[in-house]
Amino acid sequence: MGVNAEFLFGASALVLASDAPEIMRQAADQGRASGLGPLIQICDGVADEVQIQAALTALPSTGGKVLLSAGTFTLAAAVSRAIDNVTIQGYGKSTVLNLDAATAVIDAGSQAGWLFSNFSTDAGWLDYSSATNTTVDNCWNDRTLVQLVVSSQTTGDILYASSATQLSRLAIGATDTILSVQGGVPTWRTPANILTDLSGQAGAAFNWNSQSLTGINAITATTLNAIALGGNLTIAGYALDAGSGSAQINTTISGGGLTIQATVDGGDGATLNLIQISASPAGSDRIGKIYFRGRNTTPATVIYSSIFGVITTTTASAEESLLRFTNKLAGADNTVAEISGAGLVWADVGFNADEYYQVAGTQVVGARVVDARCDDTINSGDATTDGVIDALRDAMITHGLIAAA
Numbered sequence: 001m002g003v004n005a006e007f008l009f010g011a012s013a014l015v016l017a018s019d020a021p022e023i024m025r026q027a028a029d030q031g032r033a034s035g036l037g038p039l040i041q042i043c044d045g046v047a048d049e050v051q052i053q054a055a056l057t058a059l060p061s062t063g064g065k066v067l068l069s070a071g072t073f074t075l076a077a078a079v080s081r082a083i084d085n086v087t088i089q090g091y092g093k094s095t096v097l098n099l100d101a102a103t104a105v106i107d108a109g110s111q112a113g114w115l116f117s118n119f120s121t122d123a124g125w126l127d128y129s130s131a132t133n134t135t136v137d138n139c140w141n142d143r144t145l146v147q148l149v150v151s152s153q154t155t156g157d158i159l160y161a162s163s164a165t166q167l168s169r170l171a172i173g174a175t176d177t178i179l180s181v182q183g184g185v186p187t188w189r190t191p192a193n194i195l196t197d198l199s200g201q202a203g204a205a206f207n208w209n210s211q212s213l214t215g216i217n218a219i220t221a222t223t224l225n226a227i228a229l230g231g232n233l234t235i236a237g238y239a240l241d242a243g244s245g246s247a248q249i250n251t252t253i254s255g256g257g258l259t260i261q262a263t264v265d266g267g268d269g270a271t272l273n274l275i276q277i278s279a280s281p282a283g284s285d286r287i288g289k290i291y292f293r294g295r296n297t298t299p300a301t302v303i304y305s306s307i308f309g310v311i312t313t314t315t316a317s318a319e320e321s322l323l324r325f326t327n328k329l330a331g332a333d334n335t336v337a338e339i340s341g342a343g344l345v346w347a348d349v350g351f352n353a354d355e356y357y358q359v360a361g362t363q364v365v366g367a368r369v370v371d372a373r374c375d376d377t378i379n380s381g382d383a384t385t386d387g388v389i390d391a392l393r394d395a396m397i398t399h400g401l402i403a404a405a
Contacts, residue, residue, distance in 0.1 A: 011064075011065040011066065011067035011089070012039065012058070012059050012064030012065050012066065013038070013039045013040070013041070013055035013056075013058050013059060013064070013065075013066045013067070014028065014031075014039065014040050014041070014055070014066075014067045014069070015040075015041045015042075015043065015048075015051055015052050015055045015066060015067070015068050015069065015073075016028050016040075016041070016042045016043060016069040016071070017043055017045075017048070017069050017070070017071025017072055017073050017095070018042075018043050018044050018045035018048070018071065018072075019045070019071040019072060020042075020069040020070060020071040021069070021070060021071075024069050024070075025042070028040050028042055029042075038055070038057075038058040039055070039058055041054050041055045043073060045072075045074055046074065046076075047074075047075070047076045047077075048073040048074050048075055049075040049076060049077050049078070049079045052066070052068070052073065052075075052079045053079045053080075053081075056079060056080070056081040056086070057081065059081065059083065059086065061083055062083070062084075062085065063083055063084055063085030063086050063087075063113070064085075064086065064087070065086075065088075065089060066086070066087070066088050066089070067089055067090075068088065068089065068090040068091070068095045068097075068119055069090075069091060070090070070091040070092075070094040070095055071094070071095065071096070072096045072098065073095075073096065073097045073098070074098055075097060075098065075099040075105055077099070077103075078103060078104055078105055078106060078107045078127070079105070079106055079107070080106065080107040080108070080109055081111075082109055082111065083111060084111050084112045084113045085112070085113040085114070086108075086111070086113075086114050086115070087114070087115040087116075087117065088106060088114075088115070088116055088117070088119070089115075089116075089117040089118055089119070090117070090118045090119025090120075091118060091119075092118050092119070092138075093119075093120050093140055095118065095119035095120065096119070096120045096121070097119060097120070097121045097122070098121070098122045099121075099122060099124050100122075100124060101122040101123040101124055101142070102123070102124050103124045104124050104125055104126050104127035105121050105122070105124055105125070105126065106126050106127070107126075107127040108126070108127065108128040108130075108131040108134055109130060109131065110130045110131060110132075111131050112131065112132045112133045112134075113132075113133050113134075114128065114131055114133075114134045114135070115134075115135045115136075115137065116128075116134075116135070116136045116137070116139055117135075117136075117137045117138060117139065118137070118138050118139065119139055119140075120139065120140035120143070121139070121140070121141060121142070122142055123141070123142040125141045125142070126139075126141075128151045129151075131151050132151060132152060133150070133151065133152075133168060133169065134151035134152075135148070135149070135150050135151075136148070136149040136150075137149075150169045152169065154171070154172060155172070156172030156173075157169050157170065157171055157172050158170040158172075158179075158186060160185065160186055162185060168185075170185075170186055170187070170188075173188030174188065176190075176191065177189060177190055177191075178190070178191060178194050180193075180194060180197075260272060274287070274288030274289070274290075274309065275287075275288075276288065281311060281314045282311070282314060283311055283312050283313060283314060284310065284311065284312075285310070285311045285314075286308045286309065286310050286324075287309050287310070287311055287321075288308070288309040289306060289307070289308050289309075290306060290307040291303045291305075291306050292304050292305040292306065302328070303328070303333070304327070304328045305325075305326065305327050305328070306325075306326045306333070307323065307324070307325055307326075308323070308324040308325075308326070309321060309323060310322050310323070310324050312340070312341070320340070320341040321341055322338050322339060322340045322341065323338065323339045324337075324338050325337045325338070334348070336348050
C-alpha cells in the first residue's frame, strides 16, 4: 500500500488504533516518515482521545474527514472541534470507541454538517443534540445499529441531497401542502401555488385533459378560474359553488348550451330548480329568473326578455305566486303578461297596424241594457234604448279601437 492520497483514502487525516491491522500500521509509519506528520496519528490504547483530537485539530477550518482504522480506541475524554462539515468515518463495526459508557465519545457542539459513519461506540454514544444538519450513518450505539439519523428531525421530515456530497433535512410540511421542486430542491407548497404553476400563470385556464376529479366535495370559483374538460365531470350529490359570484358555461357552437338529461323510466324527468334561500321571505320577492340576453349596436349585452317567478303571499299553507313575462320596448323592460296561481291571465295586448292585439287600461265596459233592436241609431249614453250595434260601437270607442264621431 502506498502513502499520500492513496493511503488516506480521500480522508484529511488518519488515526490508527493500537490494535490496528499490521499492514495499516506499516503504511502509517511510511506516511509519517514521508512528511504527512499530524495527518497520521497512531494510538497506544491509553487516552486515545489525544491522537483523535490531534487529527481533528489538523483539519482545515473548512472541515474535512478523519478516518479511524479498525480496532479499539480507549478514550478518557470526549473529542470535539468547533468547525463545520466534519466527517468521522470508521471501518464498520470493527472500529470501536469506548469511554465510560455514560459520556459521549464525540461532541459535535453547535456545529453544522457533521457526519458520523461506520463505527461503534459504548453506551455513551455521540452528542449532536445542539448541532444542525448532523448525519449518523451505519453506526452502532452499544451494539445497536443506527442506520441513518439526521439531527433535529421529527416524524415526517424528508432527507434529500442538497449537493453531491451533502445530505439535508426538509422539515415536514403543513397539513394539505404538496411537495414540489423549487430551485432544484424539494419544498412544500400550497395547492393554490401548485395550481398557479400548472396553469402557467395566475388566473390562466387550467386544462385537466383526461384526468379525473374524484371525491371532490366542492369546487369554488375563487379556487379555479376556469376548467377545460376533456371528458365528463361527475359531481353526484355535490355542488359547484360560485360563492358571491356567478358560474358560467361557455360554448362557441350554434345552438350549444346547457342540457340536463335524466335517464329514467316513468316518473319525473330532468328538473331545473331555481331556489331563493331567504331569512325574511316577502310578497313581491322574485325567487327565480330566466334572462334572455343579447347585444345591441354599441355593442353592449342587454336583457331582451325575461321570465320571473314572483311570490305574492308567503303565509304558510296559503302561499301564492305568479309568473311574469317581460320584453324590451323602446329600450326599457315592459311587462307583457302575468299568470297568477289561480290561473288568471293578465296581458298587455291590443290591435295595431301590424295586427297585434293589445288590451290596455281598464278592460271592463260598464253594464249595458240592450234591447232587441239591431238598428244603428246613435243613442250613446242611453242604456235603456241602445240597440246591439250601438252597444258594440260604444265598447269599441271605450277600448280605442275606433274614434267617436
